[in-house]
Amino acid sequence: MSALGRRIIFWSFFGALLIAGLFYAFLPQPIPVDLATVSTGPMQVTINDEGKTRVREIYTVSAPLPGRAMRITHKVGDQVIGGETVLATIEPGDPTFLDIRSRTKADAEVKAAEAALSLATAEQNKAQAELDFALAELSRAKRLATRKTISESALDRAVLEAKTRRAALDTAKAATRVRSYELAIARASLIEAGEGLPDKAAPTGCCVPVRAPVDGRILSVLHESAGIVEAGDPLIEIGDPQNIEVVVDLLSTDAVRVATGASVFIEAWGGENILRGKVRRVEPTGFTKVSALGIEEQRVNVIIDFTGNSNAWRRLGHGFRVQLRIVVWEKEQTLRIPVGALFRNGQDWAVFTFNEGQTRQRKIQIGQRNSAFAEILSGVREGAKIVLHPSDRIIDGVAVVPRDTP
Numbered sequence: 298m299s300a301l302g303r304r305i306i307f308w309s310f311f312g313a314l315l316i317a318g319l320f321y322a323f324l325p326q327p328i329p330v331d332l333a334t335v336s337t338g339p340m341q342v343t344i345n346d347e348g349k350t351r352v353r354e355i356y357t358v359s360a361p362l363p364g365r366a367m368r369i370t371h372k373v374g375d376q377v378i379g380g381e382t383v384l385a386t387i388e389p390g391d392p393t394f395l396d397i398r399s400r401t402k403a404d405a406e407v408k409a410a411e412a413a414l415s416l417a418t419a420e421q422n423k424a425q426a427e428l429d430f431a432l433a434e435l436s437r438a439k440r441l442a443t444r445k446t447i448s449e450s451a452l453d454r455a456v457l458e459a460k461t462r463r464a465a466l467d468t469a470k471a472a473t474r475v476r477s478y479e480l481a482i483a484r485a486s487l488i489e490a491g492e493g494l495p496d497k498a499a500p501t502g503c504c505v506p507v508r509a510p511v512d513g514r515i516l517s518v519l520h521e522s523a524g525i526v527e528a529g530d531p532l533i534e535i536g537d538p539q540n541i542e543v544v545v546d547l548l549s550t551d552a553v554r555v556a557t558g559a560s561v562f563i564e565a566w567g568g569e570n571i572l573r574g575k576v577r578r579v580e581p582t583g584f585t586k587v588s589a590l591g592i593e594e595q596r597v598n599v600i601i602d603f604t605g606n607s608n609a610w611r612r613l614g615h616g617f618r619v620q621l622r623i624v625v626w627e628k629e630q631t632l633r634i635p636v637g638a639l640f641r642n643g644q645d646w647a648v649f650t651f652n653e654g655q656t657r658q659r660k661i662q663i664g665q666r667n668s669a670f671a672e673i674l675s676g677v678r679e680g681a682k683i684v685l686h687p688s689d690r691i692i693d694g695v696a697v698v699p700r701d702t703p
Contacts, residue, residue: 327698331685332651333635335677340633342626342667343562344555348545348601350617352536356510357519358384360526364505365390368523369533373516377509377535385507385532390525392488403486410480417476421469428462435459513537516615538614543574543601545621549583552597554625561601563610565620572610574601576623599623626665633670638683639663646671649691651682651699658693 360366364387371377371384395403438455441447516534520526543563547555555576563572578600586596601621603610613619638648646663649656661676677683684691691697 327654327696328690329700330651330687330691330697332682332699333638333685335632335634335673335679335681335683337630337632337679339629340627340631340665340667340670340672341624342665343622343624344547344551345620345622346545346547346551348543348619348621350541350543350613350615350619352516352538352615353540353542355516355534355536356513357531358507358510358533358535360385360387360528360530360532361507362387362505363390363527364388364525366520366524366526366532367504369518369521371515371518371533373518375515377513377515379509379511379513382509383506384509384535385520386504387507387526388504395487400487403483406483406486407480410476410483414473414476414480417469417473421466421473424462424466424469428459428466431455431459431462507532509535511535536615539607539611541603541610541613541615542577543603543619543621545599545601545623546584546586546596547599547623549595549597552579552583552599555579555599555623556625560624560627562622562624563601563603563619564622566610566613566617568609568612570609572619573604575604576600577602628665628672631664632673632679634661634663634673634677634683635685636666636669636671637685638687639671640687648677649684649687649693650677651684651697654696654698656684656687656691656693656695656697 367386367388369385377384435455435458438447438452442449442452513535514537516536516538518533519531520533526532543561557576557579559576561574561576563574566572576599580598580600583595583597586594588594601623634648639646641647642658642660645660647658647660650659659676662674664672664674666672684697
């Protein structure tokens with residue numbers, strides 16, 4: 298064979314190899330995908346939120362009367378005994394300053410009381426004089442009656458007159474005492490702040506002790522420093538830190554899904570174990586709360602009781618933060634699929650199944666759903682292979698290959 302023939306054969310073979318390589322390079326390659334299996338197993342749907350602990354029964358001790366509360370020396374956490382421990386002491390407060398109108402009015406009231414007392418004294422003197430005269434008349438009537446000079450009825454009238462005048466004198470004396478007390482009241486209204494302070498150093502026994510209503514511990518001191526308080530002002534909160542519950546404010550749309558008695562998992566509370574609880578009450582009244590984004594939300598308080606051994610949560614106290622998972626639906630065995638395999642096809646849910654190296658799109662119906670699985674009602678069977686997280690390259694009938702996982 299000539300050199301020309303060998304060159305022709307060589308370049309022909311090389312061109313065939315090049316064409317075959319280009320054809321193979323442009324052939325569609327199977328797309329590597331992650332696969333999962335439709336399985337049957339337990340499934341739970343929970344509402345996750347953040348709550349806080351609180352003492353079940355909090356007693357707010359308030360000032361029983363207005364006055365000056367002495368400094369409270371008790372600290373948060375101190376043990377108190379109901380009916381014995383003195384939580385606070387209240388003494389009478391100083392009078393307020395008088396403005397011009399109040400002082401003028403008080404001066405006039407004092408002068409009116411003094412005039413009334415003078416009038417009552419005069420009435421008392423008059424009654425005394427009339428009584429003295431009646432007693433003298435009675436004495437003369439008795440002497441005349443012994444001589445049979447006057448009748449018995451005249452004597453009786455003299456006795457009646459004496460008794461009447463004595464009663465009038467007693468009435469006048471009582472009126473005088475009343476006027477004297479009214480004068481003292483009027484003069485007391487002129488006392489201003491700062492008057493009589495040196496005498497306050499002496500013990501008077503007028504202070505009112507405020508005692509703990511029940512046994513427990515101090516949760517917060519609301520009025521620590523000495524100062525003026527009004528009747529009903531809160532001073533101290535007490536309660537039993539071991540008798541605690543959990544409160545979580547859920548969105549009203551979530552709260553309607555929570556049933557009384559539902560199981561609760563309490564996590565991220567600082568301990569190693571997950572605590573258990575159950576819903577005791579879903580409050581029937583909602584309230585408005587502004588979120589961190591400034592959005593007004595309708596919230597509902599859900600109250601949760603701890604269950605199990607109390608030693609598990611004894612390190613928790615009043616106002617501690619916890620993370621909650623409230624179970625709103627659960628089933629021991631149900632057909633389920635990872636939520637990462639779901640995608641929307643119009644108004645329907647769909648998945649891609651894997652069969653002999655190709656994908657097939659299947660419309661499915663789902664029931665309950667959580668962050669990991671969705672309940673399958675129809676569309677695929679147990680054991681079917683499905684594509685996880687399908688990209689836009691995955692279409693019906695495309696060739697795929699399972700991705701190698703370490």
